[in-house]
Amino acid sequence: MNHNNFDVVNMAKEENELFQTVFTVLLGGGEKCGVCGKSVYAAERQEAGKIIYHKLCFKCSECKMSLKLNNYAQADKVLYCKKHYQEIVVAKNTQSTNVY
Ligand SMILES: [Zn+2]
Ligand SMILES: [Zn+2]
Numbered sequence: 858m859n860h861n862n863f864d865v866v867n868m869a870k871e872e873n874e875l876f877q878t879v880f881t882v883l884l885g886g887g888e889k890c891g892v893c894g895k896s897v898y899a900a901e902r903q904e905a906g907k908i909i910y911h912k913l914c915f916k917c918s919e920c921k922m923s924l925k926l927n928n929y930a931q932a933d934k935v936l937y938c939k940k941h942y943q944e945i946v947v948a949k950n951t952q953s954t955n956v957y
Pocket of ligand 1: 890891892893894895910911914
């Protein structure tokens with residue numbers, strides 16, 4: 858864990874903002890990765906569909922291929938590449954008559 862790598866000097870635009878940032882960091886961060894559930898820091902942040910991910914966690918849950926914002930698919934917070942989204946999510950939803 859390294860909690861010391863944020864640049865306090867550059868963030869000190871406003872005291873209020875600084876305190877909020879410090880508290881957020883001390884409390885474990887407000888943003889949790891949608892895959893591993895751990896705190897996400899600015900340098901490793903990847904947002905997709907209003908969910909925050911680590912850049913390293915932003916990959917297909919099936920084949921572990923790294924995803925980009927222009928080629929990912931998301932179903933119920935789970936990430937897929939386009940191929941596996943078709944195979945797993947779309948196929949499942951169309952073949953089965955009693956999903957949900
Ligand atoms: Zn993660
Ligand atoms: Zn895949």
